[in-house]
Amino acid sequence: MTAFTIGRAAQHSGVNVETIRYYERIGIVPAPPRTVGGQRRYGQEHLRRLAFVRRCRELGFSLGEVRALLQLVDGRAYSCDEVRDVALRHLDAVRRRIIDLQAMEKALDEMVSRCDGGSVPECPIIDALFAANG
Amino acid sequence: MTAFTIGRAAQHSGVNVETIRYYERIGIVPAPPRTVGGQRRYGQEHLRRLAFVRRCRELGFSLGEVRALLQLVDGRAYSCDEVRDVALRHLDAVRRRIIDLQAMEKALDEMVSRCDGGSVPECPIIDALFAANG
DNA sequence: AATGCACCCTGTAGCCACTACAGGTTCAAG
DNA sequence: CTTGAACCTGTAGTGGCTACAGGGTGCATT
Numbered sequence: 001m002t003a004f005t006i007g008r009a010a011q012h013s014g015v016n017v018e019t020i021r022y023y024e025r026i027g028i029v030p031a032p033p034r035t036v037g038g039q040r041r042y043g044q045e046h047l048r049r050l051a052f053v054r055r056c057r058e059l060g061f062s063l064g065e066v067r068a069l070l071q072l073v074d075g076r077a078y079s080c081d082e083v084r085d086v087a088l089r090h091l092d093a094v095r096r097r098i099i100d101l102q103a104m105e106k107a108l109d110e111m112v113s114r115c116d117g118g119s120v121p122e123c124p125i126i127d128a129l130f131a132a133n134g
Numbered sequence: 135m136t137a138f139t140i141g142r143a144a145q146h147s148g149v150n151v152e153t154i155r156y157y158e159r160i161g162i163v164p165a166p167p168r169t170v171g172g173q174r175r176y177g178q179e180h181l182r183r184l185a186f187v188r189r190c191r192e193l194g195f196s197l198g199e200v201r202a203l204l205q206l207v208d209g210r211a212y213s214c215d216e217v218r219d220v221a222l223r224h225l226d227a228v229r230r231r232i233i234d235l236q237a238m239e240k241a242l243d244e245m246v247s248r249c250d251g252g253s254v255p256e257c258p259i260i261d262a263l264f265a266a267n268g
Numbered sequence: 269a270a271t272g273c274a275c276c277c278t279g280t281a282g283c284c285a286c287t288a289c290a291g292g293t294t295c296a297a298g
Numbered sequence: 299c300t301t302g303a304a305c306c307t308g309t310a311g312t313g314g315c316t317a318c319a320g321g322g323t324g325c326a327t328t
């Protein structure tokens with residue numbers, strides 16, 4: 001018998017104790033059985049699911065997406081295409097985000113390099129931030 | 135005399151009407167004068183500041199960082215070094231974020247490409263998500 | 269002067285994904 | 299049987315907005 005307390009489940013799955021309770025509350029993970037005193041006891045299947053959620057979150061899936069993936073998994077007979085679709089959409093979003101951040105990086109880098117430490121009369125970074133778009 | 139309503143100020147600065155009121159509430163921008171009836175009227179300096187905040191936000195600065203930058207600007211005699219420091223720290227954070235996202239992208243890409251549409255018995259994406267870290 | 273209506277006002281609640289308490293209870297070791 | 303770490307619930311806070319509800323204002327037109 002494997003019965004983990006929430007603390008052990010947290011250690012094992014990498015999901016914070018508070019977060020596990022939060023996931024239960026919002027229905028991302030099922031409520032586990034309780035001891036007579038009311039404490040949660042987790043089995044292997046719960047840990048597996050928690051680790052799944054954690055992995056998804058590490059990959060940047062929103063909880064909505066995670067929910068969608070779990071529904072596909074739970075209704076056995078999920079189609080690979082549906083899963084692939086969720087993943088591809090997310091991959092696209094990640095790529096767009098990277099492009100956005102790279103644009104920020106470029107703009108910041110240019111701003112910072114324009115100001116190379118000399119005590120110029122006006123700060124070129126502040127000037128750039130006050131300047132119009134672009 | 136330039137006196138913009140909040141709507142005009144929003145158009146002009148690119149900051150949403152609700153967001154302008156929010157910025158005023160949290161002290162990012164000063165409260166403008168009002169008409170007798172209580173409506174806000176913005177001058178050039180307000181617009182300039184709103185545009186500054188907007189530009190900072192576009193570059194990914196947090197409102198905390200924006201606040202810090204504005205304090206440097208407001209206390210005239212800000213040092214360029216201090217500004218540069220805020221910008222450099224943020225640039226670092228942006229770069230770290232890009233690296234994180236690129237790792238996600240790689241992992242997602244590998245997952246998705248392992249599943250090339252064929253109806254395999256088990257979905258490799260789901261398998262990968264259920265698998266341990268890495 | 270009256271009316272219409274687009275815009276403005278405040279205040280509150282909601283979003284996401286947690287995190288951090290307060291104030292109390294349970295479990296297991298010694 | 300006592301200790302104390304870990305657990306429980308419920309609520310409130312985070313950041314950065316956004317979206318109402320329910321009302322008031324300001325300007326153009328009639």
